[in-house]
Structures are given as structure tokens and as C-alpha cells.
Amino acid sequence: MTLAPRPWILDVPPYVPGVPGGDEDGSLASNESPLGASPEVGVSIAKAVDNIHRYPDPLATELRAALAAHHGVRPEQILVGNGSDELIMLLAIGYLAQGGQVVCAEPAYRIDEISTQLVGGTVHGVPLVDGVHDLETMAAVEADVAYVVNPHNPTGTTRSRADVERFLRTRRARFAIVDEAYIDFCDDPAEASAIGLLPLGGFAVLRTFSKVYGLAGLRIGYLVAPAEVADVLRRVRTPFSVNALAQAGALAALRDRDHLELVRRHALAAREELTAELRAIGLAPYASQANFVLVPVPDEAAAAEHFARHEVRVRPGTALGMPGHVRISVPSARGMVRLRSAIRTLPR
Ligand SMILES: Cc1ncc(COP(=O)(O)O)c(C=O)c1O
Structure with missing residues (x-):
């Protein structure tokens, strides 16, 4: 008898990473x-190395508190992950496994699609219009989760916060994720971000330390969400997915404005x-x-x-x-x- 993967797994096209250049x-x-x-990241990691024989803090308590203060939310609303890709995967396992429905842009950020398909969910892609999310059509699609990537990857385009707010208020999807991996590169990040809309409820914002903070190799990102969603995903994750060096590095990076x-x-x-x-x-x-x-x-x-x-x-x-x-x-x-x-x- 041979072991076979679940029948749909091999149908999911694998993620194709970018090829690094010959130099920096x-x-x-x-x-x-x-x-x-930031140079402070290396200093902070060097100190943390003394403790690598210990398991990391499972909830990244210090970082979570700093992020909560930074965004003006409660620490219970923050979940730190092994890159935001891990958090997308946790969302898929927690909310989309065995038949969940996702609405996203077509093309989407690839991991939003891959994670959904891997857990046996279905993706409804709504074509971009001139490279921009068609939030009006997306809002009309019934789904468990809607993914809005703002600014979008791969186009770099945005919808205004007013448009995102209208989408969040009118969408038929039960829950929405606004992925703000690139928000710090907007002309006015504070104006563009959906974090201020969190009191509306029913959605979460994804952020990463991989882009503006330059920590892609450490693998660390976070979700700002309703506390009950963060609690569900905490049950899904492996307890020590965010290593101690990443926690120390991210804390230093966050402080170096x-x-x-x-x-x-x-x-x-x-x-x-x-x-x-x-x-x-x-x-x-x-x-x-x-x-x-x-x-x-x-x-x-x-x-x-x-x-x-x-x-x-x-x-x-x-x-x-x-x-x-x-x-x-x-x-x-x-x-x-x-x-x-x-x-x-x-x-x-
Ligand atoms: C839109 C978007 N979301 C999430 C990620 C994943 O970031 P991380 O490195 O935190 O997993 C990326 C990375 O390229 C991205 O483009």
C-alpha cells in the first residue's frame, strides 16, 4: 500500500519564488x-543569541504589546506569525478548510489562492480593472473570506480608504482580510491604511516586517484582528512558529522609525x-x-x-x-x- 496525498493537493500550482540576482x-x-x-536589528539579535537554547515566547508578548501600542489596539487583537504567509495559511485552516469560499482579485497575491486550494476551498477571482481591485463586483460575491491586497501585488495599485470602507460595509463575504504588506510605501500610509476602520468589525489587517523593515529573511509578520479571530488562529498555529531572533529583530526594527x-x-x-x-x-x-x-x-x-x-x-x-x-x-x-x-x- 502506498501513501497518496489528498487528491486536490497535486492540482494546486506551486508558488514560484523570485530568483535572486548575483549580488545585492x-x-x-x-x-x-x-x-x-536597521542596524539596531543586528544588535538586538546578537543579544538574543545568548538565549537560543530556550524556546521562544509563543505569543511574542513584548512585540505584541509594542505593536498594540503602535496601532492603538489591544494586545489580544494582534497575532504574530512566521511571515504574513503563515497567517494567511492559518486563516485558511481555521476558516476555509473543507469547502470554504474565497473572493479575491484576479490575479491575486498567489498565497491567498494557494492556501485556499490546499485546504480544499474554492477561489472566486474577480478580474482587476486596469490593474485595480474591482471592489464593487467583489462586494457582491458571497464568500467566507474576501482578500483585498492594498497596495496590490503584483500591480502596486491601490483603492482609497473610502473605497475600502464602502467595500467593508457592503460586502457579502462573512469576513475580509486587508493585506497591507506594502502600505508604508504609499504616499500617505496613515491615510491609506484600513487599521483605523477596525472598529467596524468583521475584518482584519495583515502586515509584514519583510518589506519596509527589511526583515524578509527572519520571517515575521502580524495580523491586527478582532480578538476572537486572533484567538481562533492561536489555536491553529504551532506554538513556537515565530523564533526568538525574529521577535528580537522585529522589536528593534519597529522602534527605529x-x-x-x-x-x-x-x-x-x-x-x-x-x-x-x-x-x-x-x-x-x-x-x-x-x-x-x-x-x-x-x-x-x-x-x-x-x-x-x-x-x-x-x-x-x-x-x-x-x-x-x-x-x-x-x-x-x-x-x-x-x-x-x-x-x-x-x-x-
Ligand atoms: C501582498 C503580500 N502579502 C504577504 C506577503 C508575505 O510576506 P511575508 O514575508 O511576511 O510572508 C507578501 C510578500 O511578498 C505580499 O506581497
């Missing part, structure tokens, strides 16, 4: 921070320059509020190869549900020099 300045496929983490502001300002300027360079050769990138720009190209594979020849790795759109596009993360200053010459010689 050429890695533009995964929306990581080109300026790295100057570093965050530095990364933010760099990203906004680099995004503007990247967008202008692409427009200057006649391409039409999406209006991005994230730390990347998605652009339609005449030949996706040829464009990705051309960038690679200029020592820049970008993300081919096919893996993101956008064939005929490439997604380019904002680079460092040195990366921008390479990118500029690659864009200016891009075959058209």
Missing part, C-alpha cells in the same frame, strides 16, 4: 528592501525614477504605491533575459498571473545605474 544590487525580483534592516523613514523616502524616489525611465522608452507601467513597478513588455521572456544580462533579476509576470509583464522592485542607487542602462537598451 541586482536582486529586484522579490520586493525586498534595497537598504537592508528613522530607518523606516529612510527606506520609505528612498523607495518613493526610486519608484518615481523607475516609472519615469520606463515611460521615457514608451512603456506604460502601472501607477504603483508599492516598492515595485509592474510594466507590460512586448516579450516577457526576452525582457527578463535582457535585464539579467545587465545583472538585474526582475520577476517575470507569468509567475504572478500577469503574462506579458515584468515586475521590478525598487533598487539601491547602484542597482538604479544598472537598471537605467538596461531600460534604455531594452529591445522593443
Whole structure:
């Protein structure tokens, strides 16, 4: 007798990660921070190393308290996860297993779809309109969970907070997730975020330390949710999924607001320059509020190869549900020099 996976598992297309570049300045496929983490993170992790023979705090109590104070919510409303991807998976297990229904954009952030399908749920994708969430159509779809990614990945586009509020008030889905992985790169993050709407109830906001804080390799993110949802997901998770070094690093990163502001300002300027360079050769990138720009190209594979020849790795759109596009993360200053010459010689 051989053991077979559950019949639907092999039907779920696996996640295709971005390929790192040959060096720091050429890695533009995964929306990581080109300026790295705050120097305080390393100091904090070095101290925490003394205790790695102990299990981590299962609930990341200190970090949770700091996040609760930062967002003006109660600690019971916060759940810290091994990257926000883990939290998306916990939501799927807790609320979507065995027949749950999800409504999301088409294309969606891939993990929202994959997590749903892996637990035997169904995804209803509502096509983007000009690269933007069609919240009005999504609101009319009956579902257990609605995923709104704002700014969206892979397009970088946003809907205003007023639009998100209207969606939250009118949606037929029982619960909504507003994924704000890239919110700090918006022109006005406080204005764009749905966190202030949490008193409406019935939804949660996802955040990550992987982007503006530059901690993608530590794997840490969090959910701000109604306390009863955080409590359910706490029962689903493995108790020690967030390691001690990640907790220490995230706490230091959260405290260093100057570093965050530095990364933010760099990203906004680099995004503007990247967008202008692409427009200057006649391409039409999406209006991005994230730390990347998605652009339609005449030949996706040829464009990705051309960038690679200029020592820049970008993300081919096919893996993101956008064939005929490439997604380019904002680079460092040195990366921008390479990118500029690659864009200016891009075959058209
Ligand atoms: C929209 C969105 N949500 C969540 C994540 C996952 O972030 P994490 O590294 O915290 O798992 C990403 C990562 O690229 C993302 O683009």
C-alpha cells in the first residue's frame, strides 16, 4: 500500500519564488528592501543569541504589546506569525478548510489562492480593472473570506480608504482580510491604511516586517484582528512558529522609525525614477504605491533575459498571473545605474 496525498493537493500550482540576482544590487525580483534592516536589528539579535537554547515566547508578548501600542489596539487583537504567509495559511485552516469560499482579485497575491486550494476551498477571482481591485463586483460575491491586497501585488495599485470602507460595509463575504504588506510605501500610509476602520468589525489587517523593515529573511509578520479571530488562529498555529531572533529583530526594527523613514523616502524616489525611465522608452507601467513597478513588455521572456544580462533579476509576470509583464522592485542607487542602462537598451 502506498501513501497518496489528498487528491486536490497535486492540482494546486506551486508558488514560484523570485530568483535572486548575483549580488545585492541586482536582486529586484522579490520586493525586498534595497537598504537592508536597521542596524539596531543586528544588535538586538546578537543579544538574543545568548538565549537560543530556550524556546521562544509563543505569543511574542513584548512585540505584541509594542505593536498594540503602535496601532492603538489591544494586545489580544494582534497575532504574530512566521511571515504574513503563515497567517494567511492559518486563516485558511481555521476558516476555509473543507469547502470554504474565497473572493479575491484576479490575479491575486498567489498565497491567498494557494492556501485556499490546499485546504480544499474554492477561489472566486474577480478580474482587476486596469490593474485595480474591482471592489464593487467583489462586494457582491458571497464568500467566507474576501482578500483585498492594498497596495496590490503584483500591480502596486491601490483603492482609497473610502473605497475600502464602502467595500467593508457592503460586502457579502462573512469576513475580509486587508493585506497591507506594502502600505508604508504609499504616499500617505496613515491615510491609506484600513487599521483605523477596525472598529467596524468583521475584518482584519495583515502586515509584514519583510518589506519596509527589511526583515524578509527572519520571517515575521502580524495580523491586527478582532480578538476572537486572533484567538481562533492561536489555536491553529504551532506554538513556537515565530523564533526568538525574529521577535528580537522585529522589536528593534519597529522602534527605529528613522530607518523606516529612510527606506520609505528612498523607495518613493526610486519608484518615481523607475516609472519615469520606463515611460521615457514608451512603456506604460502601472501607477504603483508599492516598492515595485509592474510594466507590460512586448516579450516577457526576452525582457527578463535582457535585464539579467545587465545583472538585474526582475520577476517575470507569468509567475504572478500577469503574462506579458515584468515586475521590478525598487533598487539601491547602484542597482538604479544598472537598471537605467538596461531600460534604455531594452529591445522593443
Ligand atoms: C501582498 C503580500 N502579502 C504577504 C506577503 C508575505 O510576506 P511575508 O514575508 O511576511 O510572508 C507578501 C510578500 O511578498 C505580499 O506581497
